[in-house]
Amino acid sequence: MIATTAPLRILKAPPSSLDLDYEKVAFPTSDGLTLRGWFFPAADPAAPAILYAPATAKDQRQGLSLVRPLHDAGYHVLLFSYRGSGESEGNRFAFSYGARESQDVDAAVHYLTETRGLTCIGGIGHSAGAVALILSAARNPNLHAVVAAAPFPSLEDAWRVNRPALFPALLYEQVMRLAEWRKGFTRDEVRPLDVVHHVAPRPILFVFGQADRRIPPDQAKRLYEAAEEPKEIIWLPEASHEQVRHPGLDFLMPQLVEFFQRNLHANPSCSYIRDVRKTFAGDHPATEDRQ
Secondary structure, eight states: OOSOOEEEEEEEEGGGGGEEEEOEEEEOOTOOOEEEEEEOOSSTTOOEEEEEEETTTOOOGGHHHHHHHHHHHOEEEEOOOOTTTOOOOTTOOOOOHHHHHHHHHHHHIIIIISOOOOOOEEEETHHHHHHHHHHHHOOOOOOOOEEEEEOOOOOOHHHHHTTTTTTOOHHHHHHHHHHHHHHTOGGGGGHHHGGGGTTTTTTTEEEEETTTTSSSSHHHHHHHHSSSSEEEEEEEOOOOOOHHHIIHHHHHHHHHHHHHHHHHHTTOOOOOHHHHHHHHTSSSTOOOOOO
């Protein structure tokens, strides 16, 4: 019998190596589980926040390398683990490729808005984390800007592309149906292709690797084309699926920070940034930093 709640696990890569102030945080999901993570506060309490949504089989530690550049740019940063991952509660064997994980992103956004009182929130996600971020943003207007790195257009597409060559298609389908039944979700819940247009008019930036065999370029283009403006895309010429995250996103951090600054500035929901622009317009518009 599989336990419904994972035991508390001690993460071996603490954020103390970043030499930044942080808090251990916990917040509930809509179905009563407790998610845990780390919150890195910005110098200004009213600054925008960026959350990170991890990939399959990853926890909050996957986002650690992104914290310093975001913090230095003046953002709060939230790293958290999905249900059943890291130190969060939940079934360790029930990862749903973005279905329930998108609900965990909802919970993280709710924590930032309702508990922290932050009105301006962006998100970065990789692989299934990018899928979870898109699914959440499509129904959650409190996510104001999205960076989606190597998301798949649908779970069915991902399964089809990643089927081992010698594995019979009919048997593979039965295995996938068994996985759906055991994990308690359906593939129809994981179709960002069908909902990505709902992210608009909020901006979305896609990052894909041209050498990604898990999310090949034709799938990437389909998902990008399904999104509505404002949208952007960055191709990493020689990046595999894993390399889109590292070193890809680490290398792209100046561009990602610029994306958030440019687009969050234009969002009327982000009152903090709008007020900063008004305050410093005139004498020092080009030199004022928000630290």
